[in-house]
Amino acid sequence: MRLDDAEVETMAGELSGILGHVDRIRSLDLEGVEPTSHVVHLENVLRADAPWQSMPPQVALAGAPEPFEGAFRVPSPQADAD
Amino acid sequence: MADLLDLTVAEAAAKIAAGEISADEYGAAWRAAAAADELNAYLWRAEHSESLEPDWNGDGESAPAGEGDATPYGSNAPAPAASGPLAGVPIAIKDIFTTQGIPTTAGSRILEGYRPPYTATAVRKLTAAGAHVLGKTNMDEFAMGSSNENSAFGPVLNPWDRGRVPGGSSGGSAAAVAGGLAPAALGTDTGGSIRQPASLCGIVGLKPTYGAISRFGMIAFASSLDQCGPFTRDVADAALLLGVMQGKDPLDSTSVGIEGGIELPSAEDLKGLKFGVPRELGESAVDAGVRAVFEATVAKIEELGGQIVEIGLPHAEHGISAYYVIAPAEASSNLARFDGVRYGLREAGDEDLIEMYERTRSEGFGPEVKRRIMLGTYALSSGYYDAYYGQAQKVRTKIAQDFDAAFEDVDFVITPTSPSVAFELGAKSGDPLEMYMNDFFTVPMSLAGIPAISIPGGFAAADGATKLPVGFQIAAPAFAEQKLLEAAHALEGALGVEGGTDA
Incomplete structure (x- = not known):
């Protein structure tokens, strides 16, 4: 993601304000507390091993901004590629 | 026609099933009401009862037949079933839910x-029960916001006072129901995005337990917090829609469903129930008018036989800090998929790959989304991970433990839903932290994953003049939705506050 100079200036001030508030939790003594990443206790779930209908290629590509011959077209990763 | 629009969803569905009113007339009346939207609540509206465009792949083709729940990839357009508990009822859908063949923007x-x-599974369950998609509603971009001012398609106006915000992020859904543009709507709540707009618009908003309803097809913001739920005029309608949508879904491995399902609530008193009021509430920043409504509602609970007990939620005050680390961290990862390759906007497609990524995301995302991606990326970066993300996850544990301890003594925890009534457009948009504080009372329940409902508690006069709604929040232990709905229903009956505006 790119930010222009004006965005950087505005955002620096805003993020400093937010982090200043968030910093309050850094001083809490939570040694030994287990972190919670998820509230529902989950185990790995596997789908039944049965064939199912996958997304047809023309549908997967229908929303793509620049599909090309049945594939997603991506610009060259190198500048001046052509 | 006005009579048709006065019916609750449960009443209308019963009358349609009994043949007392025509589903076609009822649907047409709501489409006409929605078409008169002056609140910018809708981003897309159904023209016909089928509400479907066959153009599912951009070439005008129909989808191949699907295989029910087994696969999402086939014909599963949100076409209403002929019969079911919601037959003939049109429902507005927040634009964060995918709808086959119907434009879906997430406000971006x-x-x-x-x-x-x-x-999305939640939408598919509604239509399988006979509901129609009435339209897609405006929202804060990717559900990030508390005022609906972060939509790329303009703010939604509060039907009570069009100079004020409806709340957010599900502002369009709340305004549509409160403003008489939909009988009910679907929203999502990550840190308060159903409850806070329901409060600011004077209607009922329910955030179920995390896992109660499938998240499949809900465009992800913060995956460990996101949960969908209904906006309705009354508690019975919220129960009706929850009952239809809840359930385990093979397409969302984190979905659990609610054991025993949900029945329409019928309780008329609160005898034998204990309601916990956090002692920390006394020191919290709450508008005087909101506090007065809260106290009057507490008195009403006692009149109904409920007992008020003081409880402690000592870590809840850190909820905002923990939330605004965890939610942006998850968002920064989830939003990586919007890269100009598979769907949506592409800028600088003739340049090199990095240039295309940067231009697409810089021009496609609004300021709040960029802010949260920056915040989340920072919180997850090595060197800061333990100090921010790790610490926030531990705070989350402490908040959940506070609720567990409280629920050993009480049946419910009650708070105001929002610290203030609806504020004026632009009043808080210059200060992100002040905006985040809107979520002070709703975020702790989200972090704990427990269900909470906002019901209209009464009114407060802002600036000594305008009458604006005030919401009352009731939270319950995980998967205790039936009990929560019973209590909310009894209280709603005693309060007698009408949902929605007179407009």
């Missing part, structure tokens, strides 16, 4: 014009 320019190839 980066998805403008996108037509999803499949339908």
Whole structure:
């Protein structure tokens, strides 16, 4: 993601304000507390091993901004590629 | 026609089933009401009862037949079933739910014009019960916001006072129901995005337990917190829609469903029930008018036989800090998929790959989304991970433990839903932290994953003049939705506050 100079200036001030508030939790003594990443206790779930209908290629590509011959077209990763 | 629009969803569905009113007339009346939207509540509206465009892949083709719940990839357009508990009822859907063949933007320019190839499970369950998609509602971009001012398609106006915000992020859904543009609506709540707009618009908003309803087809913001739920005029309608949508879904491995399902609530008193009021509430920043409504509602609970007990939620005050680390961290990862390759906007497609990524995301995302991606990326970066993300996850544990301890003594925890009534457009948009504080009372329940409902508690006069709604929040232990709905229903009956505006 790119930010222009004006965005950087505005955002620096805003993020400093937010982090200043968030910093309050850094001083809490939570040694030994287990972190919670998820509230529902989950185990790995596997789908039944049965064939199912996958997304047809023309549908997967229908929303793509620049599909090309049945594939997603991506610009060259190198500048001046052509 | 006005009579048709006065019916609750449960009443209308019963009358349609009994043949007392015509489903076609009822649907047409709501489409006409929605078409008169002056609140910018809708981003897309159904023209016909089928509400479907066959153009599911951009070539005008119909989808191949699907295989029910087994696969989402096939014909699962949100076409209403002929019969079911919601037969003939049109429902507005927040634009964060994918709807096959119907434009879905999540309030973002980066998805403008996108037509999803499949339908969200929650929407599919509504239509399988006979409901129609009435329209897609405006929202804060990717559900990030508390005022609906972060939509790429303009703010939604509060039907009580069009100079004020409806709350957010599900502002369009709340305004549509409160403003008489939909009988009910679907929203999502990550840190308060159903409850806070329901409060500011004077209607009922329910955030179920995390896992109660499938998240499949809900465009992800913060996956460990996101949960969908209904906006309705009364508690019975919220129960009706929850009952239809809840359940385990093979397409969402984190979905659990609610054991025993949900019945329409019938309780008329609160005898034998204990309601916990956090002692920390006394020191919290709450508008005087909101506090007065809260106290009057507490008195009403006692009149109904409920007992008020003081409880402690000592870590809840750190909820905002923990939330605004965890939610942006998850968002920064989830939003990586919007890269100009598979769907949505692409800028600088003739340049090199990095240039294309940067230009697409810089021009496609609005300021709040960029802010949260920056915040989340920072919180997850090595060197800061333990100090921010790790610490926030531990705070989350402490908040959940506070609720566990409280629920050993009480049946419910009650608070105001929002510290203030609806504020004026632009009043808080210059200060992100002040905006985040709107979520002070709703975020702790989200972090704990427990269900909470906002019901209209009464009114407060802002600036000594305008009468604005005030919401009352009731939270319950995980998967205790039936009990929560019973209590909310009894209290709603005693309060007698009408949902929605007179407009």
